[in-house]
Amino acid sequence: MTTVTCDFCGRQAAESExxxxxxxxxxxxxxxxxxxxxxxxxxSMEGKLDSExx
Numbered sequence: 369m370t371t372v373t374c375d376f377c378g379r380q381a382a383e384s385e386x387x388x389x390x391x392x393x394x395x396x397x398x399x400x401x402x403x404x405x406x407x408x409x410x411x412s413m414e415g416k417l418d419s420e421x422x
Contacts, residue, residue, distance in 0.1 A: 374402040376409065392416075 370383040379402045381389075390406040390413065392399050401409070 372400055374405055375399040376401050376405040379404070 371380050372383050372386045372389070373380050374389070381402070386400065386402075388403040388406075390401040390403075392401070392413070394416075401413075406413070
């Protein structure tokens with residue numbers, strides 16, 4: 369079983385429990401955010417998207 373860690377708050381969960389987590393790539397590095405951090409910081413995540421997505 370693989371454990372995944374939230375790159376924002378440090379919360380850990382089994383990979384099978386992370387279906388609602390957000391995955392992003394920043395500076396060619398994959399980052400994972402738990403569902404709580406994803407909801408709490410949605411606006412700042414949207415702000416990082418290229419304008420072509422809008």
